[in-house]
Amino acid sequence: MRVLIVEDDPGIARQIEVTLREAGYAIDLAFDGEEGHFLGDTEPYDVIILDLGLPGIGGLNVLERWRNDGRTMPVLILSARDTWREKVTGLRTGADDYLAKPFEMDELIARVEALVRRDAGHGSPILKCGGVKLDTTSQKAFLGNTLLTLTAMEYRLLSYLMHHQEKVISKTELTEHIYEYNDDRDSNIIEVMISRLRNKIGADYIKTYRGRGYQLTADDDE
Numbered sequence: 748m749r750v751l752i753v754e755d756d757p758g759i760a761r762q763i764e765v766t767l768r769e770a771g772y773a774i775d776l777a778f779d780g781e782e783g784h785f786l787g788d789t790e791p792y793d794v795i796i797l798d799l800g801l802p803g804i805g806g807l808n809v810l811e812r813w814r815n816d817g818r819t820m821p822v823l824i825l826s827a828r829d830t831w832r833e834k835v836t837g838l839r840t841g842a843d844d845y846l847a848k849p850f851e852m853d854e855l856i857a858r859v860e861a862l863v864r865r866d867a868g869h870g871s872p873i874l875k876c877g878g879v880k881l882d883t884t885s886q887k888a889f890l891g892n893t894l895l896t897l898t899a900m901e902y903r904l905l906s907y908l909m910h911h912q913e914k915v916i917s918k919t920e921l922t923e924h925i926y927e928y929n930d931d932r933d934s935n936i937i938e939v940m941i942s943r944l945r946n947k948i949g950a951d952y953i954k955t956y957r958g959r960g961y962q963l964t965a966d967d968d969e
């Protein structure tokens with residue numbers, strides 16, 4: 748899962764970046780409205796955290812442009828503007844959630860998790876696929892009752908597949924949701940990581956569709 752933080756205060760931005768990366772997300776940063784708008788317009792984020800008071804184009808304006816252009820990713824406004832009128836305006840401009848500064852990092856993480864799982868069509872923070880279980884609140888994965896040891900990238904990959912289980916997901920889509928903007932992206936590495944995941948959770952859970960991608964499924968009929 749990949750998150751964009753649009754925030755001009757470098758201290759706050761870095762703090763959120765570090766915390767969310769530890770919580771299993773790929774993170775990109777933008778420090779002004781222009782750059783934030785561009786990234787949100789061209790990269791497929793699972794959640795965007797958007798400050799309102801930004802240099803250049805303001806946050807509300809950025810949000811309005813995305814929504815006018817049909818961009819539907821979940822957006823959480825994080826702002827020092829904390830009156831109910833400002834919250835209503837933010838939500839009615841197309842935000843999905845609104846958190847006022849100052850804020851607790853745990854609350855921000857919990858809200859990001861909720862937006863990610865709702866957007867992927869899940870209600871519970873614990874995702875299950877057959878015997879595979881992913882607890883998104885603790886970033887732990889289990890096969891039956893056994894805790895799986897995953898690298899950070901394997902966790903991102905499994906988390907994306909678990910959120911979108913039963914769907915066939917292309918290598919490009921996987922790459923776009925587990926790598927950060929400045930990472931070297933090599934789709935061959937996806938194959939390697941998929942094969943490592945298969946070794947850890949069992950080969951039957953991940954099917955390969957030639958030329959189309961991968962499907963995480965508990966259904967082994969086909």
Ligand code: CA
Pocket residue numbers: 754755756798799800801
């Ligand atoms: Ca600001």
